[in-house]
Amino acid sequence: MSGASMQAMAADYARDGYYSPLRVLTAAEAAACRRQVEVVEARQIETLGGAMRHKPHLILTCLDGLIRNETLLNAIEALIGPNILCWTTLFFTKEANDPAFVSWHQDSTYWGLNTAEVVTAWVAFSPSTRESGAMRVLPGTHRAGQLPHEETYAPHNLLTRGQHVRAEIAEQDAIDLELAPGEASLHHVGLIHGSGPNRASDRRIGFTIRYIPTSARQLLGKDSAVLVRGEDAYGHFAPEPPPACDLEPAAVARYLAANERHNSILYAGATHKGR
Numbered sequence: 001m002s003g004a005s006m007q008a009m010a011a012d013y014a015r016d017g018y019y020s021p022l023r024v025l026t027a028a029e030a031a032a033c034r035r036q037v038e039v040v041e042a043r044q045i046e047t048l049g050g051a052m053r054h055k056p057h058l059i060l061t062c063l064d065g066l067i068r069n070e071t072l073l074n075a076i077e078a079l080i081g082p083n084i085l086c087w088t089t090l091f092f093t094k095e096a097n098d099p100a101f102v103s104w105h106q107d108s109t110y111w112g113l114n115t116a117e118v119v120t121a122w123v124a125f126s127p128s129t130r131e132s133g134a135m136r137v138l139p140g141t142h143r144a145g146q147l148p149h150e151e152t153y154a155p156h157n158l159l160t161r162g163q164h165v166r167a168e169i170a171e172q173d174a175i176d177l178e179l180a181p182g183e184a185s186l187h188h189v190g191l192i193h194g195s196g197p198n199r200a201s202d203r204r205i206g207f208t209i210r211y212i213p214t215s216a217r218q219l220l221g222k223d224s225a226v227l228v229r230g231e232d233a234y235g236h237f238a239p240e241p242p243p244a245c246d247l248e249p250a251a252v253a254r255y256l257a258a259n260e261r262h263n264s265i266l267y268a269g270a271t272h273k274g275r
Protein backbone atom coordinates (compact mmCIF):
# COMPACT_ATOMS: atom_id res chain seq x y z
CA MET A 1 0.00 0.00 0.00
CA SER A 2 1.34 3.47 -0.86
CA GLY A 3 1.63 6.19 1.81
CA ALA A 4 -1.51 7.89 0.49
CA SER A 5 -3.54 4.65 0.47
CA MET A 6 -2.33 3.92 3.99
CA GLN A 7 -3.59 7.34 5.13
CA ALA A 8 -6.94 6.71 3.44
CA MET A 9 -7.13 3.30 5.12
CA ALA A 10 -6.43 4.86 8.56
CA ALA A 11 -9.09 7.55 7.92
CA ASP A 12 -11.70 4.89 6.97
CA TYR A 13 -10.80 2.88 10.07
CA ALA A 14 -11.09 5.95 12.36
CA ARG A 15 -14.53 6.79 10.91
CA ASP A 16 -16.03 3.30 10.56
CA GLY A 17 -14.12 1.20 13.11
CA TYR A 18 -13.05 -1.31 10.47
CA TYR A 19 -11.21 -1.68 7.18
CA SER A 20 -11.70 -4.44 4.60
CA PRO A 21 -10.45 -6.14 2.54
CA LEU A 22 -6.66 -6.24 2.84
CA ARG A 23 -4.80 -8.98 0.97
CA VAL A 24 -2.11 -10.41 3.26
CA LEU A 25 -1.48 -13.89 1.77
CA THR A 26 -1.82 -15.30 -1.72
CA ALA A 27 -4.57 -17.88 -2.18
CA ALA A 28 -1.85 -20.57 -2.34
CA GLU A 29 -0.23 -19.39 0.90
CA ALA A 30 -3.59 -19.34 2.66
CA ALA A 31 -4.34 -22.87 1.42
CA ALA A 32 -0.93 -24.10 2.65
CA CYS A 33 -1.54 -22.54 6.07
CA ARG A 34 -5.01 -24.08 6.23
CA ARG A 35 -3.55 -27.53 5.40
CA GLN A 36 -0.92 -27.19 8.13
CA VAL A 37 -3.56 -26.26 10.71
CA GLU A 38 -5.93 -29.03 9.63
CA VAL A 39 -3.20 -31.67 9.86
CA VAL A 40 -2.69 -30.71 13.51
CA GLU A 41 -6.46 -30.53 14.15
CA ALA A 42 -6.88 -34.04 12.69
CA ARG A 43 -4.44 -35.40 15.24
CA GLN A 44 -6.84 -34.19 17.97
CA ILE A 45 -4.10 -33.68 20.51
CA GLU A 46 -5.97 -33.65 23.80
CA THR A 47 -3.54 -31.42 25.70
CA LEU A 48 -3.91 -28.64 23.14
CA GLY A 49 -7.46 -27.96 24.26
CA GLY A 50 -10.53 -27.79 22.02
CA ALA A 51 -9.83 -26.39 18.56
CA MET A 52 -6.36 -25.15 19.60
CA ARG A 53 -7.88 -22.53 21.78
CA HIS A 54 -5.94 -19.33 22.47
CA LYS A 55 -2.58 -18.36 20.98
CA PRO A 56 -2.03 -21.23 18.50
CA HIS A 57 0.71 -19.05 16.94
CA LEU A 58 2.87 -20.17 19.87
CA ILE A 59 2.94 -23.75 18.53
CA LEU A 60 2.52 -23.54 14.73
CA THR A 61 5.18 -21.91 12.57
CA CYS A 62 2.80 -20.81 9.77
CA LEU A 63 0.74 -18.87 12.31
CA ASP A 64 3.86 -17.38 13.89
CA GLY A 65 4.78 -16.20 10.39
CA LEU A 66 1.32 -14.76 9.84
CA ILE A 67 1.32 -12.60 12.99
CA ARG A 68 4.55 -11.04 11.62
CA ASN A 69 3.21 -10.59 8.05
CA GLU A 70 4.74 -7.41 6.58
CA THR A 71 1.59 -6.13 4.84
CA LEU A 72 -0.48 -6.69 7.96
CA LEU A 73 2.05 -4.99 10.25
CA ASN A 74 2.38 -1.98 7.93
CA ALA A 75 -1.38 -1.47 8.24
CA ILE A 76 -1.38 -2.06 12.00
CA GLU A 77 1.50 0.41 12.40
CA ALA A 78 -0.57 3.07 10.61
CA LEU A 79 -3.31 2.51 13.22
CA ILE A 80 -1.49 2.06 16.55
CA GLY A 81 2.11 3.13 15.96
CA PRO A 82 5.44 1.38 15.36
CA ASN A 83 5.85 -0.65 18.58
CA ILE A 84 3.49 -3.58 18.30
CA LEU A 85 2.66 -6.66 20.36
CA CYS A 86 0.56 -9.59 19.24
CA TRP A 87 -1.50 -10.09 22.39
CA THR A 88 -3.37 -13.20 21.32
CA THR A 89 -4.81 -15.20 18.42
CA LEU A 90 -7.89 -17.40 18.08
CA PHE A 91 -9.62 -19.41 15.38
CA PHE A 92 -13.28 -18.73 14.75
CA THR A 93 -14.19 -21.87 12.83
CA LYS A 94 -17.68 -22.83 11.72
CA GLU A 95 -17.99 -26.28 10.22
CA ALA A 96 -19.93 -26.78 6.97
CA ASN A 97 -23.68 -26.40 7.65
CA ASP A 98 -23.00 -25.45 11.24
CA PRO A 99 -25.45 -23.54 13.50
CA ALA A 100 -22.50 -21.89 15.31
CA PHE A 101 -22.85 -18.11 15.44
CA VAL A 102 -21.35 -15.06 17.14
CA SER A 103 -23.72 -12.70 18.97
CA TRP A 104 -23.42 -8.92 18.57
CA HIS A 105 -20.67 -7.76 20.93
CA GLN A 106 -17.73 -5.47 21.58
CA ASP A 107 -14.37 -7.23 22.04
CA SER A 108 -13.33 -4.77 24.75
CA THR A 109 -15.85 -6.14 27.26
CA TYR A 110 -13.78 -8.85 28.98
CA TRP A 111 -10.24 -8.31 27.76
CA GLY A 112 -8.93 -6.28 30.71
CA LEU A 113 -6.84 -3.99 28.50
CA ASN A 114 -6.49 -0.35 29.52
CA THR A 115 -6.59 1.02 25.98
CA ALA A 116 -8.93 1.18 22.98
CA GLU A 117 -5.89 1.03 20.68
CA VAL A 118 -6.50 -2.64 20.03
CA VAL A 119 -6.88 -3.88 16.47
CA THR A 120 -8.03 -7.32 15.37
CA ALA A 121 -6.95 -8.70 12.02
CA TRP A 122 -9.42 -11.38 10.87
CA VAL A 123 -7.66 -13.50 8.24
CA ALA A 124 -9.74 -15.81 6.02
CA PHE A 125 -8.40 -19.34 5.50
CA SER A 126 -11.53 -20.31 3.53
CA PRO A 127 -14.20 -18.30 1.69
CA SER A 128 -16.03 -16.06 4.14
CA THR A 129 -19.33 -15.07 2.52
CA ARG A 130 -22.86 -14.19 3.53
CA GLU A 131 -23.73 -17.85 3.00
CA SER A 132 -20.87 -19.18 5.12
CA GLY A 133 -21.49 -16.70 7.96
CA ALA A 134 -19.02 -13.88 7.29
CA MET A 135 -18.38 -11.45 10.10
CA ARG A 136 -20.86 -8.54 10.13
CA VAL A 137 -20.12 -5.10 11.55
CA LEU A 138 -22.09 -2.01 12.54
CA PRO A 139 -20.03 0.90 11.17
CA GLY A 140 -19.19 3.71 13.58
CA THR A 141 -20.31 1.90 16.74
CA HIS A 142 -16.73 1.91 18.11
CA ARG A 143 -17.38 5.57 18.97
CA ALA A 144 -20.14 4.65 21.48
CA GLY A 145 -17.66 3.63 24.20
CA GLN A 146 -18.08 0.52 26.36
CA LEU A 147 -21.68 -0.74 26.42
CA PRO A 148 -23.17 -3.25 28.90
CA HIS A 149 -23.37 -6.93 27.84
CA GLU A 150 -25.62 -9.78 28.88
CA GLU A 151 -24.00 -13.21 29.41
CA THR A 152 -26.21 -15.85 27.75
CA TYR A 153 -23.88 -18.89 27.49
CA ALA A 154 -26.15 -19.85 24.58
CA PRO A 155 -25.39 -23.17 22.89
CA HIS A 156 -23.68 -22.69 19.51
CA ASN A 157 -22.49 -19.20 20.45
CA LEU A 158 -18.72 -19.09 19.78
CA LEU A 159 -18.01 -16.41 22.40
CA THR A 160 -16.53 -17.24 25.80
CA ARG A 161 -19.68 -16.22 27.72
CA GLY A 162 -22.17 -16.03 24.85
CA GLN A 163 -22.19 -12.32 25.58
CA HIS A 164 -24.60 -10.02 23.77
CA VAL A 165 -24.39 -6.24 23.75
CA ARG A 166 -27.38 -4.49 25.35
CA ALA A 167 -28.12 -1.97 22.62
CA GLU A 168 -30.56 -1.34 19.82
CA ILE A 169 -29.11 -3.22 16.83
CA ALA A 170 -29.82 -1.62 13.45
CA GLU A 171 -29.48 -4.86 11.41
CA GLN A 172 -30.25 -2.94 8.21
CA ASP A 173 -27.00 -0.96 8.68
CA ALA A 174 -24.82 -4.06 9.13
CA ILE A 175 -22.04 -4.66 6.61
CA ASP A 176 -20.97 -8.22 5.71
CA LEU A 177 -17.18 -8.42 5.54
CA GLU A 178 -16.93 -11.01 2.77
CA LEU A 179 -13.36 -12.22 2.28
CA ALA A 180 -11.54 -14.60 -0.06
CA PRO A 181 -8.87 -16.90 1.39
CA GLY A 182 -5.76 -14.83 2.18
CA GLU A 183 -7.70 -11.58 2.64
CA ALA A 184 -8.08 -9.88 6.02
CA SER A 185 -10.33 -7.33 7.66
CA LEU A 186 -9.25 -5.07 10.52
CA HIS A 187 -11.58 -4.04 13.33
CA HIS A 188 -11.50 -1.80 16.40
CA VAL A 189 -11.91 -3.31 19.88
CA GLY A 190 -15.08 -1.25 20.49
CA LEU A 191 -16.85 -2.03 17.20
CA ILE A 192 -20.12 -3.98 17.52
CA HIS A 193 -19.86 -7.10 15.37
CA GLY A 194 -21.13 -10.67 15.13
CA SER A 195 -21.94 -13.36 12.56
CA GLY A 196 -24.56 -15.90 11.58
CA PRO A 197 -24.41 -19.66 10.96
CA ASN A 198 -22.55 -21.36 8.11
CA ARG A 199 -24.97 -22.60 5.44
CA ALA A 200 -22.21 -23.45 2.96
CA SER A 201 -20.61 -26.82 2.23
CA ASP A 202 -17.06 -25.79 3.25
CA ARG A 203 -15.78 -24.79 6.67
CA ARG A 204 -15.59 -21.06 7.41
CA ILE A 205 -12.21 -20.55 9.04
CA GLY A 206 -11.21 -17.15 10.40
CA PHE A 207 -7.89 -16.65 12.18
CA THR A 208 -8.03 -13.60 14.45
CA ILE A 209 -4.90 -11.75 15.54
CA ARG A 210 -5.20 -9.14 18.31
CA TYR A 211 -2.59 -6.37 18.17
CA ILE A 212 -1.84 -3.81 20.89
CA PRO A 213 0.80 -1.09 21.32
CA THR A 214 3.65 -1.93 23.72
CA SER A 215 2.38 0.82 26.06
CA ALA A 216 -0.84 -1.15 26.77
CA ARG A 217 -1.45 -2.63 30.21
CA GLN A 218 -3.38 -5.68 31.34
CA LEU A 219 -5.55 -4.77 34.35
CA LEU A 220 -6.75 -8.28 35.30
CA GLY A 221 -3.53 -10.19 36.01
CA LYS A 222 -0.20 -11.32 34.62
CA ASP A 223 -0.12 -11.42 30.84
CA SER A 224 2.24 -12.15 27.97
CA ALA A 225 2.57 -11.26 24.28
CA VAL A 226 4.88 -11.45 21.25
CA LEU A 227 6.79 -8.35 20.15
CA VAL A 228 6.21 -8.34 16.38
CA ARG A 229 7.54 -4.91 15.43
CA GLY A 230 9.63 -2.13 16.97
CA GLU A 231 10.81 -2.02 20.57
CA ASP A 232 9.18 -2.70 23.90
CA ALA A 233 10.34 0.01 26.29
CA TYR A 234 7.59 -0.83 28.82
CA GLY A 235 7.80 -4.54 29.59
CA HIS A 236 4.13 -4.69 30.66
CA PHE A 237 3.73 -8.09 28.96
CA ALA A 238 6.14 -11.01 29.45
CA PRO A 239 7.77 -11.95 26.12
CA GLU A 240 6.59 -15.07 24.31
CA PRO A 241 9.20 -16.81 22.13
CA PRO A 242 8.29 -18.33 18.74
CA PRO A 243 8.11 -22.12 18.22
CA ALA A 244 11.30 -23.63 16.72
CA CYS A 245 9.12 -26.08 14.77
CA ASP A 246 5.48 -27.19 14.76
CA LEU A 247 4.44 -28.57 18.16
CA GLU A 248 7.93 -28.21 19.63
CA PRO A 249 7.49 -29.68 23.15
CA ALA A 250 8.91 -26.62 24.96
CA ALA A 251 6.62 -24.38 22.88
CA VAL A 252 3.61 -26.57 23.70
CA ALA A 253 4.40 -26.22 27.42
CA ARG A 254 4.59 -22.42 27.06
CA TYR A 255 1.34 -22.42 25.06
CA LEU A 256 -0.50 -24.38 27.77
CA ALA A 257 0.74 -22.05 30.51
CA ALA A 258 -0.21 -19.00 28.42
CA ASN A 259 -3.71 -20.45 27.88
CA GLU A 260 -4.16 -20.87 31.62
CA ARG A 261 -3.18 -17.24 32.24
CA HIS A 262 -5.33 -16.06 29.36
CA ASN A 263 -8.40 -17.98 30.55
CA SER A 264 -8.08 -16.55 34.04
CA ILE A 265 -8.27 -13.08 32.46
CA LEU A 266 -11.13 -13.81 30.05
CA TYR A 267 -13.25 -15.54 32.71
CA ALA A 268 -12.48 -13.13 35.58
CA GLY A 269 -15.72 -12.72 37.56
CA ALA A 270 -17.67 -15.15 35.32
CA THR A 271 -20.38 -17.29 36.94
CA HIS A 272 -19.08 -20.27 34.98
CA LYS A 273 -16.76 -21.12 32.13
CA GLY A 274 -18.21 -21.10 28.62
CA ARG A 275 -16.11 -21.96 25.56
Ligand SMILES: O=C(O)CCC(=O)C(=O)O
Pocket: 092, 102, 107, 120, 122, 133, 134, 135, 136, 193, 194, 195, 206, 208
Ligand atom coordinates in the same frame (compact mmCIF):
# COMPACT_ATOMS: atom_id res chain seq x y z
O1 LIG B 1 -15.56 -14.83 13.31
C1 LIG B 1 -16.57 -14.24 13.64
O2 LIG B 1 -17.63 -14.40 13.08
C2 LIG B 1 -16.52 -13.24 14.76
C3 LIG B 1 -15.13 -12.87 15.17
C4 LIG B 1 -15.09 -12.05 16.38
O3 LIG B 1 -16.03 -11.93 17.11
C5 LIG B 1 -13.85 -11.35 16.71
O4 LIG B 1 -12.89 -11.39 15.96
O5 LIG B 1 -13.81 -10.70 17.75
